[in-house]
Amino acid sequence: MSKSLLITGGAGFIGSAVVRHLIHNTDYRVVNLDRLTYAGNLDSVAEVSNSSRYAFEQVDIRDRRELDRVFREHRPAGVMHLAAESHVDRSIEGPADFIDTNIVGTYTLLEASRAYWNELEGQSKADFRFHHISTDEVYGSLGETGLFTEETPYAPNSPYSASKAASDHLVRAWHHTYGLPVVTSNCSNNYGPYQFPEKLIPHMILNAMDGKPLPIYGDGSNIRDWLYVDDHVRALVRIFERGRLGENYNVGGHNERTNLEVVTTLCGLLDELVPESTHRPHDALITYVKDRPGHDQRYAIDATKIEKDLAWVPEETFETGLRKTVQWYLDNPDWVSRVRSGDYRDWIETNYGRRGTAK
Numbered sequence: 131m132s133k134s135l136l137i138t139g140g141a142g143f144i145g146s147a148v149v150r151h152l153i154h155n156t157d158y159r160v161v162n163l164d165r166l167t168y169a170g171n172l173d174s175v176a177e178v179s180n181s182s183r184y185a186f187e188q189v190d191i192r193d194r195r196e197l198d199r200v201f202r203e204h205r206p207a208g209v210m211h212l213a214a215e216s217h218v219d220r221s222i223e224g225p226a227d228f229i230d231t232n233i234v235g236t237y238t239l240l241e242a243s244r245a246y247w248n249e250l251e252g253q254s255k256a257d258f259r260f261h262h263i264s265t266d267e268v269y270g271s272l273g274e275t276g277l278f279t280e281e282t283p284y285a286p287n288s289p290y291s292a293s294k295a296a297s298d299h300l301v302r303a304w305h306h307t308y309g310l311p312v313v314t315s316n317c318s319n320n321y322g323p324y325q326f327p328e329k330l331i332p333h334m335i336l337n338a339m340d341g342k343p344l345p346i347y348g349d350g351s352n353i354r355d356w357l358y359v360d361d362h363v364r365a366l367v368r369i370f371e372r373g374r375l376g377e378n379y380n381v382g383g384h385n386e387r388t389n390l391e392v393v394t395t396l397c398g399l400l401d402e403l404v405p406e407s408t409h410r411p412h413d414a415l416i417t418y419v420k421d422r423p424g425h426d427q428r429y430a431i432d433a434t435k436i437e438k439d440l441a442w443v444p445e446e447t448f449e450t451g452l453r454k455t456v457q458w459y460l461d462n463p464d465w466v467s468r469v470r471s472g473d474y475r476d477w478i479e480t481n482y483g484r485r486g487t488a489k
């Protein structure tokens with residue numbers, strides 16, 4: 131029988147892309163473990179959920195007893211840990227869930243993984259690995275020059291990035307102290323299909339399609355380094371399978387853009403792809419709003435290590451990736467409308483009644 135992988139957060143944006151990739155392109159069995167918060171959406175894995183190699187477990191990573199049961203029943207060969215609270219603005223509004231899930235949840239998952247790994251023997255024990263998926267935001271903010279390398283000191287600025295930095299340190303300590311076989315990756319901003327429309331790119335695409343204002347925080351000069359989600363997924367599988375234990379890998383696509391450039395580019399794409407729209411030119415919808423508190427100015431990744439050591443390079447440029455993304459949101463009005471109406475959450479009530487743990 132093929133090896134089983136435990137993917138936490140597999141109903142989220144990046145996790146669902148990992149799950150779809152593993153089912154379509156590998157022979158791994160996939161256990162998708164997700165609590166299904168507002169960000170978890172099983173519609174995003176619907177195309178693979180009938181596979182005999184796919185299983186879903188609605189479990190909170192803070193629930194040790196349930197984690198132990200999942201490890202016992204599915205006997206995974208490894209863990210890819212993506213479950214997290216992931217939106218900076220929400221972390222500013224209410225940090226508690228970020229501390230709970232990202233720090234306490236990662237601690238609980240590490241302990242459950244360690245207990246399981248301690249019981250393994252022979253090749254299964256030697257091959258087991260825990261891949262922690264993190265962000266470049268742990269490095270803080272850059273000025274006009276320079277890039278984040280794996281040696282850049284941690285200097286997280288938001289409650290989100292501080293909680294991710296804390297989880298990275300826990301993972302490192304579990305390796306150093308207990309020998310747990312871990313690898314960590316720190317990636318720049320992802321974009322692509324199935325992203326929850328609170329993040330910059332889907333938020334702007336959907337507002338523009340509806341002729342609503344496009345709210346740019348501050349003056350729009352903040353820079354992010356954009357990576358198409360499927361390029362990230364390919365990097366994650368490469369790191370999981372071939373990364374050196376105890377090490378960190380930075381992942382990024384050499385696509386630095388100001389927020390204003392991003393929004394202007396996607397407005398141009400919508401002008402072209404929806405020529406009949408009454409909202410053209412879409413960039414007339416751009417509105418400058420109050421800045422985000424503590425807004426990091428610039429993120430940019432030096433991806434030399436993963437490129438040289440693991441022979442990974444991104445396949446999409448920002449232009450090709452953004453075109454695919456805008457087209458996907460245009461082609462998938464059902465996914466969008468179920469997210470906007472809240473209907474994507476029906477699964478929980480149908481299967482668990484009203485006492486589902488998601489908020």
Ligand code: NAD
Pocket residue numbers: 138139140141142143144145163164165166167168169170171189190191192211212213214215216217231235263264265266294316317318319320321326
């Ligand atoms: P997301 O918010 O779209 O998905 C997160 C998933 O985790 C959801 O399905 C949610 O239901 C689940 N989850 C949340 N709390 C949980 C809990 N307590 N127990 C079990 N499941 C829980 O996030 P994403 O954008 O897909 O990000 C995935 C991972 O990648 C995160 O760890 C994030 O920090 C990291 N990351 C994201 C980006 C990005 O640009 N989106 C960039 C770098 C790293």
Ligand code: TYD
Pocket residue numbers: 217218219319328329330331333345346347348352353354389422
């Ligand atoms: P976001 O997608 O929230 O990702 P992150 O904060 O993790 O980088 O935001 C990306 C950038 O876009 C960030 O500089 C904040 C900015 N932004 C806006 O200007 N307007 C918006 O409506 C949103 C959601 C983000």
